[in-house]
Amino acid sequence: MKYQKSMLKIYELLLSKESIILEDVIKKSSVGRTSGFKAIKWMEEKGLIKITSIGKQKQIRLIRDKYTLHFKGFLDSLKFKELNNDIKYIMGIFIDNLKSSSHIKSILLFGSVLYEKNPNDIDVLIVCSDKINKEEIIKIRDDTELLSDFFINLHFDSNPSDERLLNSILLYGFDYYTSRLEDDDRINVQFHEAISWYISAYNNVKNEELFDNCLDNAIINLGFVYSSLINIAPKTKNEAREIFLKQHRKLNKLKDIDNYKRIELIKGVLAEIGEKIYR
Secondary structure: OOOHHHHHHHHHHHHOOOOEEHHHHHHHOOOOHHHHHHHHHHHHHOOOEEEEEEOOEEEEEEOOOHHHHHHHHHHHHHHHHOOOHHHHHHHHHHHHHHOOOOOEEEEEEEHHHHOOOOOOEEEEEEEEOOOOOHHHHHHHHHHHHOOOOOEEEEEEEOOOOHHHHHOOEEEEOHHHHHHHHOOHHHHHHHHHHHHHHHHHHHHOOOOHHHHHHHHHHHHHHHHHHHHHHOOOOOOOHHHHHHHHHHHOHHHHHHHHOOHHHHHHHHHHHHHHHHHHHOO
16 A cells, blocks of 8 residues: 555544644654655545645545544554553443443543553443433443442433544444444435436436426435535525536536436436545
8 A cells, every 4th residue: 555654644643633734734643744745645536535725725634434434443443452451351341231222322432541551430431312221321330340440430422522433432333433423424315315316217208397307306416415525515406406517517408408318418427426425
């Protein structure tokens, strides 16, 4: 892999940041300028990061998808393995006893236990639904504490911030964790709705009114997808459509061609945008 050491340092830095100025990325990740800039260029080309120009500055953010978040899970496992053996033992017992609760979505470790050699206690975040029986969890915590000299501080949250999630070690519930953090969730929903409208248009190609309606809805969904990809938030369907058609001008002439050619044009645009989403 090209620029491996620089890339990994930059990658780890970006995991806990919403976005960061390019120059600060080079400085804070402690990489050489030449290798750092080459690594950033390579990461952008491969779809790992997004670079946005704001005035004279360039801001970098990590593209959060299941692949980048798998790497976060790997880093978390390495950090967990470095912890005091008694902490690993006690947390292993605690998590094993919690797994039977259907209302627990994720369990995370945070606070001083991650940064101090000899912490006094262990902070645990339980991401859960509102239906969770907290007294039952507290009883399991109390029983677990009997096996160790550490106190376990429990924190319950049904809607933790991205910052809290990113700056903790994930111990349980990876699927929920990634679903909360993935950038592409909303984009994927809109894109698959566009596909559904395209398929409906294809199946109703001889029904002019229904065909036009399906095709228009597909374009609106694609408008929201395209806007998200370029960091624009349209307020209305018409605005999303206009933003999209300014970029894909060939679609402005859809009414001048027959339905089968219109279908082919939309199919091509779907592929073009889909390749950006799934790159």
